[in-house]
Amino acid sequence: MTRLLVLALIALSGVALAQDLKTLRGDQKIDAVDAAPPVSQVREGARLDRAYRQQPPLIPHAIEKYEIDLKVNQCLRCHDWPDNVRENAPKISETHYVDRAGKRLDQIAATRWFCNQCHVPQTDAKPLVENRFRSAVQSAR
């Protein structure tokens, strides 16, 4: 008898839980098609502020067409000295020409080859959740 009661309770709680469950897509039928998410554009034109001293600067331009692979890195064509003068682009920081043993090099250190490990562009997408991040400048106030 007690066993039956326990079983019944478990089954009931299951039903109750199932009613609280919702799919990540909200109250939508399974065969309904999601609305396409808004297309967001890369923010271009103005330099983006750094949020803290050591931050790799954010990229103020689109980069999806620039090839970075084992053979070439197209970022270097504009940002590597001396080409950066012709392109009027900010020169890559000298820290990028020091290998992990501390030796200074004349070409970009292998540890910095994949620029977008650290540098990323920003889009005008709305944040999905509230973000309470405060930049070093803001928190110092």
Add this chain to the structure above:
Amino acid sequence: MTPANDDRPRPGLWARLRQSWGVLWRPSARFSLGTLMIAGIATGVIGWGGFNWAMELTNTETFCISCHEMQLNVYREFKGTVHDNNKSGVRATCPDCHVPREWVHKLVRKVEATNELYHTFLVPSIDTREKFEAKRLQLATNVWTAMKRTDSRECRNCHNFDSMDFGQQRSRARNRHLQAQDEGKTCIDCHKGVAHKLPAGAFGAERELEETWGSGRRR
């Protein structure tokens, strides 16, 4: 002309040639001038049309990628680039960028293509990915040099500074395009690697090109 005489030995090759040359220039006794003209014009139109038709057949993407060298290397890389897939839905195919439009230049390019046949069928030089990779800096430099020499003629079939609305461009593109126009630069000076992957050593080759050709247009 030698009259037909069965007693004589058959004329030699040279004599026969001279004879037919003579026939060509003697007025025809059987056909009227009109018939001859119409037949001549018709043959001309068909021959000329057929020639151009055959040339156009070899001027399609399907033809280009019927060779696996093109299909597996350059075409595969071309897929998804801005000339293949973009917001306006206009698409460029291989000959749009690699074969001149003007007839004379087109013919010259088609004759040059015998070299490509040679390297495909007689001494296959890029029939594996490895061989292609080893040679692609040289091949790419050939194309860049040609485009520099012709002031990016094939690009300019579609893209023109005069038709560009700089106001609609992002600031980075606008500034550089205005500057390029003033300095007489040509498209390929900056737009290497728009349609295919860049070879290793591309920037070194670019510097050399700039040194031999100057970065502006040679006029």
